[in-house]
Amino acid sequence: STMRSASSAAATSASAPTPTPSPTPTHTATPTPTPSPTPTLAPPSSLTYGVGSIVATKGVAITPDSPTSKGGAVASYSASAALPAGLSLNTSTGVISGTPSAVTVATPFAITAKNASGSTSVTITITVKDVAPSGLSYKVSAANYTVGSTIANNTPSVSGGVVLSYSVSPALPAGLSLNTSTGVISGTPTAAKSVASYVITATNTEGESAPSNE
Numbered sequence: 001s002t003m004r005s006a007s008s009a010a011a012t013s014a015s016a017p018t019p020t021p022s023p024t025p026t027h028t029a030t031p032t033p034t035p036s037p038t039p040t041l042a043p044p045s046s047l048t049y050g051v052g053s054i055v056a057t058k059g060v061a062i063t064p065d066s067p068t069s070k071g072g073a074v075a076s077y078s079a080s081a082a083l084p085a086g087l088s089l090n091t092s093t094g095v096i097s098g099t100p101s102a103v104t105v106a107t108p109f110a111i112t113a114k115n116a117s118g119s120t121s122v123t124i125t126i127t128v129k130d131v132a133p134s135g136l137s138y139k140v141s142a143a144n145y146t147v148g149s150t151i152a153n154n155t156p157s158v159s160g161g162v163v164l165s166y167s168v169s170p171a172l173p174a175g176l177s178l179n180t181s182t183g184v185i186s187g188t189p190t191a192a193k194s195v196a197s198y199v200i201t202a203t204n205t206e207g208e209s210a211p212s213n214e
Helices: none
Strands: 046-051 053-057 066-071 077-079 088-091 097-098 103-117 117-127 133-138 156-160 166-171 176-178 185-186 198-205
Touching: 046 103, 066 103, 066 117, 077 088, 133 198, 156 198, 166 176
Parallel strands: 046 117, 053 117
Antiparallel strands: 046 066, 077 103, 088 097, 103 117, 133 156, 166 198, 176 185
8 A cells, every 4th residue: 555644834833023112202391480589679768858947938838848768669758747737748759848827836747758668767847937017007097186085996907927016116195005915006195295106016026017107
């Protein structure tokens, strides 16, 4: 018998190559910028006024008095007390202005300038003087009186400042008198006298009126 040998073909199975994984994308973080430092506001300093001692006259507007200072910008101004009547402090600019309406002895005022970081102060002095009396006249300027008859009070009128005293030259006829506080002429003449002129003057701390001839 014929014997056949079967040759078997060995099948070679080739394995497929394992794919190389794609590299993981690298994420680079963007650095956060460092903020610039906030400028620090300096407090105001060295506050001064153009006129540190204001001498004003009642009824006369003052020249506005302006401040200067160093350091940071000033946000507001204030005074330690109300300024004399008629004067004011601008709280935004610090300027002192106005027309004083009342006599005031020399008085100190602390003015403060401030901002969010601090404050500075300066003391100024304000004096308000009176004005001298003016325009003195009498209700009766040419009087004829009778001996023994009491006269009607002869009263003065005057403009300007408050009168502190009145005086007369020469002395009035016997029996008549001048009230040195009010300026009123009164009394009862006791002796005849020929026509004469009398100079009456009204005075205060700032001066005197032009004399009135009675």
